[in-house]
Amino acid sequence: MTETLLDFFKALAHESRLRIVGLLAQREYSVQELAALLDLKEPTVSHHLAILKAQGLVTVRAEGTTRWHALDTAALESLSRRVLEATEAAAPLAADENEARILAGFVDADERLKEIPASRRKRAVVLRWLMRMFEPGQRYTEAEINGYLKSRHWDCATLRRELVGHRMLARDAGIYWRLPKAQWRDETIGP
Amino acid sequence: MTETLLDFFKALAHESRLRIVGLLAQREYSVQELAALLDLKEPTVSHHLAILKAQGLVTVRAEGTTRWHALDTAALESLSRRVLEATEAAAPLAADENEARILAGFVDADERLKEIPASRRKRAVVLRWLMRMFEPGQRYTEAEINGYLKSRHWDCATLRRELVGHRMLARDAGIYWRLPKAQWRDETIGP
DNA sequence: CGTCTAATTAGATATACTTCTAATTTCAAG
DNA sequence: CTTGAAATTAGAAGTATATCTAATTAGACG
Numbered sequence: 001m002t003e004t005l006l007d008f009f010k011a012l013a014h015e016s017r018l019r020i021v022g023l024l025a026q027r028e029y030s031v032q033e034l035a036a037l038l039d040l041k042e043p044t045v046s047h048h049l050a051i052l053k054a055q056g057l058v059t060v061r062a063e064g065t066t067r068w069h070a071l072d073t074a075a076l077e078s079l080s081r082r083v084l085e086a087t088e089a090a091a092p093l094a095a096d097e098n099e100a101r102i103l104a105g106f107v108d109a110d111e112r113l114k115e116i117p118a119s120r121r122k123r124a125v126v127l128r129w130l131m132r133m134f135e136p137g138q139r140y141t142e143a144e145i146n147g148y149l150k151s152r153h154w155d156c157a158t159l160r161r162e163l164v165g166h167r168m169l170a171r172d173a174g175i176y177w178r179l180p181k182a183q184w185r186d187e188t189i190g191p
Numbered sequence: 192m193t194e195t196l197l198d199f200f201k202a203l204a205h206e207s208r209l210r211i212v213g214l215l216a217q218r219e220y221s222v223q224e225l226a227a228l229l230d231l232k233e234p235t236v237s238h239h240l241a242i243l244k245a246q247g248l249v250t251v252r253a254e255g256t257t258r259w260h261a262l263d264t265a266a267l268e269s270l271s272r273r274v275l276e277a278t279e280a281a282a283p284l285a286a287d288e289n290e291a292r293i294l295a296g297f298v299d300a301d302e303r304l305k306e307i308p309a310s311r312r313k314r315a316v317v318l319r320w321l322m323r324m325f326e327p328g329q330r331y332t333e334a335e336i337n338g339y340l341k342s343r344h345w346d347c348a349t350l351r352r353e354l355v356g357h358r359m360l361a362r363d364a365g366i367y368w369r370l371p372k373a374q375w376r377d378e379t380i381g382p
Numbered sequence: 383c384g385t386c387t388a389a390t391t392a393g394a395t396a397t398a399c400t401t402c403t404a405a406t407t408t409c410a411a412g
Numbered sequence: 413c414t415t416g417a418a419a420t421t422a423g424a425a426g427t428a429t430a431t432c433t434a435a436t437t438a439g440a441c442g
Contacts, residue, residue, distance in 0.1 A: 006209050013204030018197055025281030044401050065409050065418045076278045083271045090216030235431050256388045256439045
């Protein structure tokens with residue numbers, strides 16, 4: 001497990017190979033084409049492709065003497081999903097350790113917010129906790145959002161503004177939805 | 192974007208650092224402890240931790256002269272999610288190339304399934320195609336699910352079971368909903 | 383203020399990896 | 413069978429990075 005993961009990281013931990021993957025994500029390329037685009041000699045490109053092939057990330061199709069290389073997106077996705085799963089497995093252990101302590105200070109026995117933390121770091125923890133109420137893909141009216149938030153704290157307007165500022169919720173035409181975690185921020189940005 | 196991704200891969204593309212991350216996923220460690228566990232000298236461990244800290248993957252807490260290092264699981268998750276998103280962005284381009292060919296073999300002009308593919312790989316392609324009918328966040332009764340599926344193939348029960356088995360649909364108390372793509376599988380698992 | 387401990391920094395050495403040129407293989411076409 | 417194009421393999425040279433020892437910093441404590 002650790003070994004495949006290590007090899008996966010190693011395979012992508014070089015600029016040339018990462019660029020090759022980026023190019024192959026768009027269409028098939030021959031060794032010559034890649035060498036020209038990356039400003040490398042053909043043997044060098046062959047070498048990098050061999051490493052990517054060893055990880056199952058690249059497949060080859062021969063046509064005469066030229067060999068067309070393609071990205072195996074299924075393999076790439078499967079491996080990167082494994083990375084995410086490994087990190088998610090780690091999260092509850094470490095996060096619950098630190099964040100649970102912070103949350104315990106601000107959430108009472110009824111699962112309501114005692115106060116909105118003033119410190120940036122702690123406020124981010126609380127906002128992430130609030131986000132557990134909102135499902136990905138679901139659309140919410142402002143009234144619904146307020147309803148949910150009021151079940152945690154009277155000042156739903158501030159919380160709602162903070163959630164949008166932290167890029168956890170997005171709004172358009174009075175409709176709100178949850179943004180992917182990757183876009184969440186620990187500080188508010190923008191207007 | 193490519194640069195952060197490259198640095199992320201570089202940071203984890205070494206056995207010592209990957210093992211450090213694995214250890215920190217469980218609890219805090221001091222430099223000495225890590226050096227002992229990894230059979231390395233302390234300066235070496237310091238060096239690796241500096242690289243992980245530069246990526247925001249590790250945080251430090253001082254207690255007297257010892258410094259406790261912890262994994263920032265939020266940062267790790269955010270980065271690995273970005274990896275997955277980048278691969279998913281590549282998928283439709285390449286996948287449409289390959290998957291469209293497979294789909295063409297099983298879907299007729301009326302957009303109906305000629306048969307349920309026997310091969311695992313092809314069945315996964317067809318199931319992903321079926322999932323286009325279901326919206327994230329929407330709740331469906333079993334009757335609704337069956338109705339949608341019957342518009343594609345008479346054997347809606349098998350398809351429904353496959354979709355659940357592949358973690359594309361989830362069910363609870365007779366209500367179905369679409370799971371995030373991150374959880375989809377190419378094979379059925381579990382009961 | 384000295385002393386002890388934990389950690390980091392500096393600098394040297396060793397190892398791993400990238401890239402190149404040159405030689406070899408593979409395949410198609412006369 | 414020979415020739416030419418595309419790619420790979422072999423091996424050398426160069427670059428990057430891991431690891432070490434020795435020296436230095438930072439904090440705790442008498």
